[in-house]
Structures are given as structure tokens and as C-alpha cells.
Amino acid sequence: MATTTHSSPATAKVTGRMWAVLAVILAADGLDLLDSTITNIAAPAIAEDLRGGQSLIQWLGASYALALGVLLVVGGRLGDRFGKRRLFLIGLAGFTAASVACGLAFDPTSIITARLAQGAFGALLIPQGFGILTAVFPREHLGKAFSVFGPVLGLSAVGGPILAGFLIDADLFGFGWRATFLINIVLGGGAFAAACRLLPSDSGDDTVAIDGLGAALLGAGMFGALFGLIDGSAHGWRAGPLGYLATGLVCFGLFARRQLTAANPLIRPTLFKNRGFTSGLLLGLVFFAAVSGLLYVLSLFLQTGLGYTPTGAALGLAPVAVGIVLSSLAAHRFIARLGRTLILIGLLITLTGTGLLLVLAGVTDAPWALAGPILILGLGMGTCFGTIYQVTIGDIEQAETGSASGSLTAVQQLANAVGAAAVTTVYFHAVGSGQVHALTISLILVAAITLASCGLVGFLPRNAPVDH
Numbered sequence: 364m365a366t367t368t369h370s371s372p373a374t375a376k377v378t379g380r381m382w383a384v385l386a387v388i389l390a391a392d393g394l395d396l397l398d399s400t401i402t403n404i405a406a407p408a409i410a411e412d413l414r415g416g417q418s419l420i421q422w423l424g425a426s427y428a429l430a431l432g433v434l435l436v437v438g439g440r441l442g443d444r445f446g447k448r449r450l451f452l453i454g455l456a457g458f459t460a461a462s463v464a465c466g467l468a469f470d471p472t473s474i475i476t477a478r479l480a481q482g483a484f485g486a487l488l489i490p491q492g493f494g495i496l497t498a499v500f501p502r503e504h505l506g507k508a509f510s511v512f513g514p515v516l517g518l519s520a521v522g523g524p525i526l527a528g529f530l531i532d533a534d535l536f537g538f539g540w541r542a543t544f545l546i547n548i549v550l551g552g553g554a555f556a557a558a559c560r561l562l563p564s565d566s567g568d569d570t571v572a573i574d575g576l577g578a579a580l581l582g583a584g585m586f587g588a589l590f591g592l593i594d595g596s597a598h599g600w601r602a603g604p605l606g607y608l609a610t611g612l613v614c615f616g617l618f619a620r621r622q623l624t625a626a627n628p629l630i631r632p633t634l635f636k637n638r639g640f641t642s643g644l645l646l647g648l649v650f651f652a653a654v655s656g657l658l659y660v661l662s663l664f665l666q667t668g669l670g671y672t673p674t675g676a677a678l679g680l681a682p683v684a685v686g687i688v689l690s691s692l693a694a695h696r697f698i699a700r701l702g703r704t705l706i707l708i709g710l711l712i713t714l715t716g717t718g719l720l721l722v723l724a725g726v727t728d729a730p731w732a733l734a735g736p737i738l739i740l741g742l743g744m745g746t747c748f749g750t751i752y753q754v755t756i757g758d759i760e761q762a763e764t765g766s767a768s769g770s771l772t773a774v775q776q777l778a779n780a781v782g783a784a785a786v787t788t789v790y791f792h793a794v795g796s797g798q799v800h801a802l803t804i805s806l807i808l809v810a811a812i813t814l815a816s817c818g819l820v821g822f823l824p825r826n827a828p829v830d831h
Contacts (some may be wrong), residue, residue, distance in 0.1 A: 377504050384499050384561050385508055388492040390554040391455055392512070393519040394547060395485050398462065399427060399779070400520065401527040401543045402478075403662045403680070404673050408531055408540040415471035417791045418597040422475045424659055424783035425589050430482025431489075432776030433582040436629050436769045437573060439490035446567035447491040447498075452558055454488025459551030466544035490769075498563060521684040528677035572627035580618035581629070585777060587611025589784050596788035631766040634759065640767060642822035643755025644774055646706075650751070651778035653812040654713065654744050656786025658683065660805045661737070663790065664724075668798030682734050686741020687748065694746050702826035703754050707817060709746030714813045716740030721806045725799050750827075757824030 402409070402423040410419045442450040461480035468474035493509075500508045530542040538545060591607030598604070622628040622635075634640050658680065665676040690709070697705055716739035723732055752771045759767050789808055794801040 377500065377507070380561065381499050381504075381508075383557070384563075385496065385511065387554055387557050387561055388496060389512065389515050390550070390557075391451070391488055392492060392516060393523075394458065394550055394554070395431075395489055396516055396519045397523040397526075397550075398458075398481060398485075398544075398547070399424075399431075400523050402427070403659055404524045404527045404677050405531060405540045405543050406659075407663065407666045408673060409474065412540065413468065413471050413474060415474075416597065417787075418593050419471045419475070420663070421593045421596075421784050421787045421791075422471075423478060424655075425593070425780040426475050426478040427482040427485075428655075428776050428780035428783065429582075429585055429589060430479045431485050432482075432773050432778075432780060433578060433585055434483055434486035435490060435773040435776060437575075437578045438486040438488070439769055440571055440573045441487065442491045442494060442567075444567050444569060444571040444573065446565045447494045448558075448562045448565055449567070450487050451491040451495065451562060452555065454484045454486075454491070455551060455555050455558060457484030458488055459547050459555065460484075462544045462547035462551060466538070466541040495562060498565065518688075520687065521681055524677040524680060524684075525674070528672070528674035531673040574621070574625050574627050574629050577618060577621045577625055577629045580614050580621055584611045584614035584618055585780065587614060589780060592784045592788055596791055629766075630770045631763055634763055634767055634770070637759055638822055639758050639824040640755055642819050643751060643824075644771065646816055646819040646823070647751050647755070647771060648774055648778045648781070649812055650710070650747060650816045651775050652782035652785060653809045653816075654740075654782070655779040656782030656784075657717075657740075657805065657809045659783050660786055660790045660802065663787070664798055664802045668802065679733065680737065682738035683741035683744070686738045686743075687745035690742040690745030691749060694750050698750055698753055698827050702757070703820055703823045706747055706750050706754060706823065707820045709743050709750060710813055710817050710820070711743070712746060713740060713743030714810060714817075716743055717806055717810045717813065721803060721810065724802050724806070753827040754823050757827050 406420045406423050409423060410416060413419065438450065438454070458481055461477050461484055464477035465474055465481065468477055496508055497505060526546075527543045530538075530546065531540050533542075535542050587607045587609075588611035591604040591609075591611060594607065595601075595604030622630050623632050662676050662680060665671040665679050666673065671679060690712075694705060694709070701708070716736050719736035719739060720733070723736060752768070752775075755771060756764060756767050786805055786808065790801045790805045792801075793804040
């Protein structure tokens, strides 16, 4: 197996080629972030053009996050086994091709299939980035390299939906919403060409084992649960959707059993005996599901309820991204001092923003009036996003950190899928009584989940790891 050595602190320096490799990794992560959020803005236009209705709106976000979350840990293991450069290139090429398929979709089934493929290739692509950077950068400069991720991805989170809204409204070459996916021909193609030239070779390790059965059971469980939830909300709670939900629960049970018996489980069984870890896993699942679903609903409300254009909706939601960036940077400074208390503060800030939206949404449609609560919502979310998982791994063994971190990242993506399906289900169920009523019910649900999440904070480790 190829090995990589770092220069000694006395001679190590960061070269232009190293920064170029970092730029390629950031471009790949930016593509993932862009395509995970553009459907928040583009969903109404896509559903109208492809005549997919509410179920298509729900699946557009859920399908991508589902495939990404289920396969994320497997993607990391595949990189270890076959080489990170190889998997990065396969993932980036496949992601770009799947983006083209999304842009050329002709009916709901074709675009959902393409979104699943996007998420699957994203799961091959994203996990390789940090491993490649640790092989390229001298150890003493890794912190400098990783510190760039927050601001760059923060700008992507702000600019991505705005770009999507502009492309839809501009209707370049008559492409409409399709341009939000077809632009990846340029972005993904450029990143692929640079990656082929810049990324270092590595041979991988053929002794790395992959639990394919465990991943299949997890995927079947998630798909059954989401399909049942979305189909039931769109067409009524008949035997079909209830059967899918039951099948999903059975697969979840089989997945849990598999983790106890597999020689190389996706999640180490000892982690489930750690109260702090399991509490953090549950807290992350419910909180991320609630807020990701709320952002989806807010975009729908701004466009279908208040008549905003896609660009207007993106600008209306921009304060969320600004708040996430600002509070994420601040939380990094306070996490060592406050530990789990910082999570409670973030949850209370989120609850405050949700409450203010609940009060104002029914009495005003002025963008400036809603911007304040939306910014507060972002500040609360950003305070919690990284902090929850930093604290969750505060008292686990060093040998378990890799499995724990991978599991938590995957759960966050799966929570995005659940939230996109569950909160929009509530919204569409209540929309018959009016858009404001539907948003109100959705906000009450998110507020209740956030309040319940506060009760889980006391079960978390008190502090994050000293060297995280």
C-alpha cells in the first residue's frame, strides 16, 4: 500500500499545488451543498413543469439526502479499500452525469431516479476529501487548510440558492429550472479536469471490509419509511403506505441486529452503550430533521403562499445562511468553555426565531418583517450544527471516533431526508385550510420538537473533546 510522509516542522511549507488541491476538494463539497439546497428553491417550478404534484416536491429533497446518508459511511470505506483519488474521480464524474440527467428529466420518476444517483455518487465523493488533504498538507498546516472550509461553504450556502433562483427566473436559453442542474456540466467538469491533474495517487488497502448487507438494510428501512410517509400524505393512509412504513421498521430492526453480529459493522455496537453518544445521535436526528424540513416549508410558503419569485424566495431565506455562518464561527470559539450549554443556547435561539415567525407570518408578508426572525432562526441553527456532534463524541474512546463521526454525519443527511418528508407532509396536510394555517401548524411542530430536544441536552457529555 502506498504511504505518505509529512515533512518535518522545520522544513514543511505549504505550496501552491497544495492550495490547488484544497480548491478542488472545496469545489466538490460546494457542488454537494449546492445540489442539496437548490430544490428548496426550485421544487415548485420543477413540480409544475413535470406535473408531479406534492409528492414530487417532497421526493426532490428527500431522495438526494436518502442516498447520500445511507451510502456515506460505505463511500468512506470504499475509498480506504480502492484508493481515495479513484473514488473521488468516480464520484465527481458520476455526480456530474447525474446532474445532467436531472436537467434532462422528462417526468417525476426520471428526476427522482437521477436525484438518487446524485446522492449515491456524492456519497462516493464527499468522504474522500479530508483523507486526501491529510495526505497532501503537512500535519502542522492541516488546521489552516480545514479552517477554510467554514467560510467557503458558508458563502456557498448563501450564494447557492440565490444562484438557483436567478437561473430559474432568467430562463437562460429557455432552460428554466433545468439550468440549476445543467450548470454542473461546467462546475463539475472543471473540477474533474483539475482533480485528474492535481490529486495524488494512492493504492488503497484491500484488507478493508465493507458491510454491504448492513448498508442495504439501512437503505431499505429508510426508503420504506419515506415512501410510506410521502405516499400516505399524498394519496391517503391506505394499506399500501402503511405496509411500506411497517416494512421500513422491520428493516431498521434487522439493521440494528446486523450491527451487533457483523464482523465489520457500519456502526460499532459499543457506541450504543454510551448514553452520551446515543442521546446526541437522537438529538441530532430530530433537530436536523425539524429545521431542514422547516427551511423547505418556508421556501414553499414564500413562493406558493406569498407569490415570491424563486430569486425572491432565495433572498428571503438568505438571512438563515448568514446566521448559520456567523453563529458557527462564534460557536467554535465558545465550545471549549461552554460545552453542552452552548447547544441549549442554540436550541433556545432557534425556538425564539420559530416563535417570532409564528407570530409574524399570519399578520404580515413584508420581507423586511420576516427577515429578523429568519436571521434568528439561522443563528440558532448555526450554534447547534457543529456543536451537537462535537459534544456528542466528548467521552467516547479514541478508537471509536472514526465510526462515531461517520455515523453522525450520515445521520445528519438521513435527518434531512426525514425532515423534507415529514414536515412537508404536515404542511401539505394542512394547506387545504390556507397557506398561513399550514405554515402555522408546521412552525408549531418544529417548536415542539426543538423544545423536546432541550430535554436531551442534559444526557450529553458535558464537554467536547479537548483536541477535536
